[in-house]
Amino acid sequence: MPQQVVIIGGGIIGCSVAWFLRHEGFTGEVVVIERDPSYQQSSTTLSAASIRVQFGSPVNVALSRFGADFLRNLSRILGREADVGYVERGYLILSPPPAVAEADRLLDIQRAQGCMVERFEPAALAARFPWLAVEDVGVGTFGLREEGWFDAWSLLAAMRAAAIDKDVRFCRAEADGLRVAGGRIVNVRLADGTELEPDWVVCAAGAHSGRLMASLGVDLPVVPKKRCIYHFKAPLDNTDVPMVFDTSGAWLRPEGAGFICGISPDSSCDPDAYGDFEPDMSLFEERVWPALAARIPSLEQLRLLHAWAGHYDMNMFDHNAVLGAHPEIENLMFACGFSGHGVMHAPGAGRAVAEMIVHGGHRTIDISPLAFDRVAQGRPYIESTIY
Ligand SMILES: Cc1cc2nc3c(=O)[nH]c(=O)nc-3n(C[C@H](O)[C@H](O)[C@H](O)COP(=O)(O)OP(=O)(O)OC[C@H]3O[C@@H](n4cnc5c(N)ncnc54)[C@H](O)[C@@H]3O)c2cc1C
Missing domain, CATH: 3.50.50.60 (FAD/NAD(P)-binding domain)
Known part of the structure; x- marks a missing residue:
């Protein structure tokens, strides 16, 4: 030893x-x-x-x-007593119509390992998550357990x-x-x-x-790549909102009474980020907000509270x-x-x-x-x- x-x-x-x-x-x-x-x-x-x-x-x-x-x-x-506020409420991953076959392939891999992931056609998605716009969605996959945040x-x-x-x-x-x-x-x-x-x-x-x-x-x-998180409030009750991954690559999830969200930048504007912790506000204005507002119309009214940046430990x-x-x-x-x-x-x-x-x-x-x-x-x- x-x-x-x-x-x-x-x-x-x-x-x-x-x-x-x-x-x-x-x-x-x-x-x-x-x-x-x-x-x-x-x-x-x-x-x-x-x-x-x-x-x-x-x-x-x-x-x-x-x-x-x-x-x-x-x-x-x-x-020892430890409370990390684990909320087990699932990821809802939305795929566009051309990516349905790939989403089904992944679902098979996950289910074969015992994961409980549900598959939603667009109409069923709209019924289950009425705040979601689903016109351009091919399929949604939703984790029923072992997914959430803390x-x-x-x-x-x-x-x-x-x-x-x-x-x-x-x-x-x-x-x-x-x-x-x-x-x-x-x-x-x-x-x-x-x-x-x-x-x-x-x-x-x-x-x-x-x-x-x-x-x-x-x-x-393995290098640092900057990723930004934006915290906002919106006129949408978040109690039934899971972690949502949009077809655009933008994501959001509840945080307190509001939400946090983000997106990965294009690889062409994603330099190694040693020492750079400045949140990229144009990414929010130009990509995240428009994508989320298209997917969840009530988010057109959101109010940004604050933003921060951290580093992905990216294996290139x-x-x-x-x-x-x-x-x-x-x-x-x-x-x-x-x-x-x-x-x-x-x-x-x-x-x-x-x-x-x-x-x-x-x-x-x-x-x-x-x-x-x-x-x-x-x-x-x-x-x-x-x-
Ligand atoms: C915006 C953002 C969102 C993310 N979201 C998620 C998510 O939802 N779920 C998820 O699982 N992961 C997420 N991640 C990724 C996750 O944060 C990292 O993969 C994870 O924290 C890596 O943990 P770590 O201990 O290796 O790194 P760190 O937490 O960075 O710890 C490494 C430590 O090493 C220390 N260190 C470095 N060099 C030296 C040295 N030479 N000597 C002494 N100390 C040193 C640093 O000070 C640091 O504290 C996210 C990351 C970011 C930036």
Whole structure:
């Protein structure tokens, strides 16, 4: 059994790996290196904190189902009172007529894994969600369970506190140098000059994982991409509104008495966003609002309350997480590149990585499709359902 695991990054992924190491019986030292314990610029705290099982890759469906069960039973699992305000109200994903066959293919994958996702023809959609305009919709798929939203900050705080309960040490510091010798990381240097010589290093540095790995000479295409969230009020009762993904790519969901919404920018205006946390208001004016008002006519009257921007931890190779050991640096473990679905996958990913360190292989979810090998060998594992 290794004696010390150093986790670089104390966001939801780092906290989850740390907690699950203890859950899996790791008795050595667990050190989480986090440069900003206020988490002001962490993806976790700036996210939309939503969870869906409607993915196109079986491993992502499995990670989401694990996450939903974790959220439902959080206090019992963590062994401490934790309320993250989990609202299980489904994603409604709308597809245009040409995409109906693809939506049905995905539905088959999800149902084969036990997901309860309902299929709505346009007329049935209009009856079930009377505030929705459905003229140009081909099909709507709606998750009946294991989908919804929660408070990411509360989840992070709960997992961090539960990890501390189990003697995980959080260290406020920046990891700024990793040294390899003999096919192993032999040294992690912190900005204050401290040097660590861990048995395992877990890269959980979120959107900064690519830069961190570059210091080792490892080419990991994980970079920050700015994504904005707009919070608004509107003359629409939100109590029966699920998370809605429109055919335009715009999304919205209830938040308090109002809603939050967003859209991914076109790839042609989506630069790496190091240091840029300025919300893009023109994106809201020009794309999000018109799309949502066309889909939900009462949103023509909305009043914007505020907006913020965070960073997707984008894996530019195939928009999927990188999980598991490096094939050549034998004590380097990846837990990064979640590309916009890392909060929902944190429990499953944390467990899988902990299992690999403690037991030498996965026991709960087979994460081998997400191994680093695919990146190194140019074999993308494509996730079709990304936003
Ligand atoms: C607008 C937006 C909406 C999103 N919506 C959702 C959603 O609905 N559902 C979902 O599942 N996901 C969503 N995501 C994605 C999700 O937030 C991320 O995938 C997830 O938070 C990744 O967690 P993390 O712990 O890896 O990253 P982070 O939370 O960013 O944590 C990484 C930590 O590493 C630290 N760090 C980095 N480098 C170093 C270093 N060298 N030394 C020390 N510390 C370091 C950082 O300070 C940071 O706190 C969204 C993201 C954004 C931006």
